[in-house]
Every structure is written in structure tokens, then in C-alpha cells.
Amino acid sequence: MENMSIQELQHIITEDLFFFEKDPKADLAKQDSIHSAEVEKPKTLPKTVHLPGATPPKEELKPEPLLVRGKFEKGILVLHEEARLKPEVMEMLVNMINAVGHSMNEVGMLSSAELEGRTLAELYDLNAHIVLKFGRLKHPINALPASDYQVHTEKETEYLFADALTTISEDKALKGKLWNTLKVLFNISKK
Numbered sequence: 001m002e003n004m005s006i007q008e009l010q011h012i013i014t015e016d017l018f019f020f021e022k023d024p025k026a027d028l029a030k031q032d033s034i035h036s037a038e039v040e041k042p043k044t045l046p047k048t049v050h051l052p053g054a055t056p057p058k059e060e061l062k063p064e065p066l067l068v069r070g071k072f073e074k075g076i077l078v079l080h081e082e083a084r085l086k087p088e089v090m091e092m093l094v095n096m097i098n099a100v101g102h103s104m105n106e107v108g109m110l111s112s113a114e115l116e117g118r119t120l121a122e123l124y125d126l127n128a129h130i131v132l133k134f135g136r137l138k139h140p141i142n143a144l145p146a147s148d149y150q151v152h153t154e155k156e157t158e159y160l161f162a163d164a165l166t167t168i169s170e171d172k173a174l175k176g177k178l179w180n181t182l183k184v185l186f187n188i189s190k191k
């Protein structure tokens with residue numbers, strides 16, 4: 001190994017190597033210089049030698065942006081507790097969106113599972129104008145000071161928090177409560 005060249009050693013040793021020249025007189029003066037070496041800082045750092053084939057430092061991985069289901073044309077975002085909405089619950093949601101004068105093309109949807117581990121900043125990056133949150137979500141949006149079935153406005157976004165869509169679909173009183181709040185949110189007057 002002592003007769004190997006640097007090119008041959010690079011295949012065996014993968015860490016950075018540093019070479020320091022040794023001064024033969026340094027051994028004699030070592031005892032005297034121990035005290036002064038503690039006081040003085042080195043003026044230059046040793047050169048770092050990068051060997052070809054060595055792996056570069058890993059870059060921090062950025063999470064993928066949130067992928068909203070739907071066309072999300074008008075910035076209406078529906079956040080729901082359920083992983084998948086049953087057909088009858090989806091039909092209720094479509095009817096509800098149509099009743100407030102919008103279509104499902106204007107809506108984007110995210111489930112609690114899709115939001116888990118994501119930050120509030122990532123949700124804000126979607127630039128939703130209206131956020132309808134149904135049920136419990138594992139997300140920091142729960143920290144907003146919004147009461148259930150009340151419209152909450154923060155900056156340029158309006159929020160409506162309500163029970164889970166499945167729960168609302170099974171309870172006529174909750175449907176009525178949601179409808180009354182949606183009329184306020186979407187500025188729908190009685191005809």
C-alpha cells in the first residue's frame with residue numbers, strides 16, 4: 001500500500017485526505033510551541049482534495065407541491081375528512097356547488113390524507129379564494145379561528161368549516177345549517 005500512487009489510492013479511500021508537511025526541527029521545538037499553538041490560530045486551512053467519483057453532498061429534498069383534484073378554475077377549495085367520497089356524498093356535494101351558482105370545474109378537492117404532513121404555507125400557495133373544510137383534518141388549518149358553520153375571512157380568503165360531508169349527508173338539520181351558511185358565503189338572496 002505504501003508504493004501505491006494517488007490514482008490507485010482514490011479507489012480505496014473515499015474520504016477527503018489532507019497532507020501536512022512535517023518539519024524535522026518541529027519535534028525539538030514541539031515542547032516549546034505547545035503553549036504558543038494553543039494561543040495562536042492557524043492562518044490557513046489545509047487544502048481539500050476532491051477525488052473523482054466521490055459523492056457530492058446531498059441537497060435538501062423539497063416536497064412535491066400539493067396536487068388538487070379537479071380543475072380548480074375559480075379557486076374554490078374543498079377539504080374533506082374522508083379518503084374517498086361515496087357516490088351519494090359526491091352527488092350531494094355537486095348539487096350543493098351547483099346550488100350556489102358554481103360548477104365542479106371551478107372546484108379543487110383535497111382529502112385529509114393528502115394534506116397530512118403538509119404546512120399551512122403549502123395550502124396558501126394554492127391561492128384558494130374560498131376554502132370549504134368538511135370534518136377533521138390532520139393539518140394546521142385547524143388552528144384558524146373559524147367556528148363551524150360561520151364564514152371566516154382572513155386576508156383575501158373566505159373559510160367555512162363544517163362537519164364531515166358523510167355526516168351532513170345523513171342529517172337533514174346539518175344540511176339546512178350548511179345551506180344557510182353557504183347562502184351567506186356566496187351572497188345568495190332568497191327569491
